[in-house]
Amino acid sequence: MTTTATTATTTPRTTTTVDRRLAPIPGDRPTRGVPFHRLLRVELRKMLDTRAGRWLLIGIGVVIAGVLTILFVQDGGEHPLGDYLQATFMPMAILLPIVGILAVTSEWSQRTGLVTFTLEPRRLRVTWAKVTAALAVGVAAVAVSYTLGVAAHAAAIAFRGVEGDWTMDGLALTGAAGYVLLGMGQGLGFAMLLRNTPAAIVTYFVLPTAWTILGGLVSWVESAAEWLDLNRTMEPLFTGSLTTEQWAQLGASVGVWVVLPLAVGMWLLTRAEVK
Amino acid sequence: MITVERLTKRYGDFTALDDISFAARPGLVTGFLGPNGAGKTTAMRVIGGLTPATSGTATVLGTSYGHLPNPGRHVGLLLDASAQHAGRTGREVLTLGAMLMGVDRGRVAELLDLVGLSEKESRRRVRHYSLGMRQRLGIAHALLGDPEVLVLDEPANGLDPAGIRWMRDLLRGIADRGGTVLLSSHLLNEIERVADEIIVIGHGRIVAHGTTGELLAGAGTLVRSDDDAALRTQLMRRGAEAEHLPTGGLRVALDPGEVGRAALDAGVALTELRAGDGRGLEEMFLELTADSAREEVAA
Numbered sequence: 024m025t026t027t028a029t030t031a032t033t034t035p036r037t038t039t040t041v042d043r044r045l046a047p048i049p050g051d052r053p054t055r056g057v058p059f060h061r062l063l064r065v066e067l068r069k070m071l072d073t074r075a076g077r078w079l080l081i082g083i084g085v086v087i088a089g090v091l092t093i094l095f096v097q098d099g100g101e102h103p104l105g106d107y108l109q110a111t112f113m114p115m116a117i118l119l120p121i122v123g124i125l126a127v128t129s130e131w132s133q134r135t136g137l138v139t140f141t142l143e144p145r146r147l148r149v150t151w152a153k154v155t156a157a158l159a160v161g162v163a164a165v166a167v168s169y170t171l172g173v174a175a176h177a178a179a180i181a182f183r184g185v186e187g188d189w190t191m192d193g194l195a196l197t198g199a200a201g202y203v204l205l206g207m208g209q210g211l212g213f214a215m216l217l218r219n220t221p222a223a224i225v226t227y228f229v230l231p232t233a234w235t236i237l238g239g240l241v242s243w244v245e246s247a248a249e250w251l252d253l254n255r256t257m258e259p260l261f262t263g264s265l266t267t268e269q270w271a272q273l274g275a276s277v278g279v280w281v282v283l284p285l286a287v288g289m290w291l292l293t294r295a296e297v298k
Numbered sequence: 299m300i301t302v303e304r305l306t307k308r309y310g311d312f313t314a315l316d317d318i319s320f321a322a323r324p325g326l327v328t329g330f331l332g333p334n335g336a337g338k339t340t341a342m343r344v345i346g347g348l349t350p351a352t353s354g355t356a357t358v359l360g361t362s363y364g365h366l367p368n369p370g371r372h373v374g375l376l377l378d379a380s381a382q383h384a385g386r387t388g389r390e391v392l393t394l395g396a397m398l399m400g401v402d403r404g405r406v407a408e409l410l411d412l413v414g415l416s417e418k419e420s421r422r423r424v425r426h427y428s429l430g431m432r433q434r435l436g437i438a439h440a441l442l443g444d445p446e447v448l449v450l451d452e453p454a455n456g457l458d459p460a461g462i463r464w465m466r467d468l469l470r471g472i473a474d475r476g477g478t479v480l481l482s483s484h485l486l487n488e489i490e491r492v493a494d495e496i497i498v499i500g501h502g503r504i505v506a507h508g509t510t511g512e513l514l515a516g517a518g519t520l521v522r523s524d525d526d527a528a529l530r531t532q533l534m535r536r537g538a539e540a541e542h543l544p545t546g547g548l549r550v551a552l553d554p555g556e557v558g559r560a561a562l563d564a565g566v567a568l569t570e571l572r573a574g575d576g577r578g579l580e581e582m583f584l585e586l587t588a589d590s591a592r593e594e595v596a597a
Contacts, residue, residue, distance in 0.1 A: 052372060055368070065394055
């Protein structure tokens, strides 16, 4: 009995390599396009499934953890909540737009566009999926960073026995979130315009700063900068209150640095040859 | 079904495609043959909607590629196996494709198995793949949506002989089930073994187009005999063209049966008689290659 059992289990192994034909997918072929939520899910996943994307997010996390640790230790952890929030917030606001830039430029630099734009030839839909995915990552990151800031502040109160200062302006929180999202929009816009990773990253960081420096040196640039320097027009967002003129200035600068690059970038992207 | 009509693509002064028209039909493997830089890739990129045409049209399944709903489920494209994110794993590349097309994820494993990428290999990043492995991954990606049309640019590049044979059987099987297969190559013997129809392209123009049998038969018959000169006279009398080959023997623009009958009439004993081995096609092809090679040197 035992002998038959052994032969029966050992025989099939050698005879299974003959038919390797692929089974067809049952059912009719689709007559409807790819729904947007599927494009969005794929684009979100693409931001996180490469080493570059993952390490970028891990890097932001590490920087935030480092800054929080410093606050926690320094001056016995005696800082208002606002300081904690700013500590978690600034590294993210600076680095997160790179995630958006890479989402666009990698299609060209890694040449994945060849696949992406043949699976969905309506390129604007892909582009909107990228914008939506990047903003979703931005919102999630803002939420995580606020949570970390609050947790660190609470921990300082609990473990270091500090007084604690929970006062926080709700509008300033929203303004700060807006700052991150506008930064991501700007990064996406530059990425679509240039479709080249180093060029887009360098332009994103250098151009607005150069503008700020120039504004401090030349007087007529100075007055233009009040309306066009994004670094300056976004500043009131953190104080939580904007005058009508400040809103107009913010709108003008966002139009020039975010909306215009996005619009022209999208237009170019639908026409560019995918190499 | 792929239909290309009067397609022209210019880059400034350079004409990559010059008024080409052809069709790749269901049930057949159509081979796109031409030296590097002949325009094969450009034509395929226009078909896939990645490069806009200067004039003319390319349609797939009766519509332009850009209008296909969920194109991955209709057309499988492999335009460049190296065009994958180096930091993504092979399995992840297929998973993303399956998600987008709305295909069951279980198919990813089936395809990895079909193209012979092991479980372990599939979890490595594409950066570490050999060209052959990238090619297999690309073919798997092209087949992911169970397409009825396949467009493959130089799919045999980097595959070992066993892999090339495997791919040949695979493409044959797809065409036999009614699929349309268009593949390109710069190697004649690779194309002639799998293609039912061959389109020869050079300098952006179609220089020959026909069934593989026709194009290869164009080479006529090779014959050797005890007295080639007498045989040649007899053949010329019948109005057939016959030329002496430098290696001895004749090449005749007739089928072997007629050459045999001519030899019988002439009373010349044959020592060898066989259908031409496509040397006509090969020579035409070599000429194209030589032209472009010279241009490269000049440039």
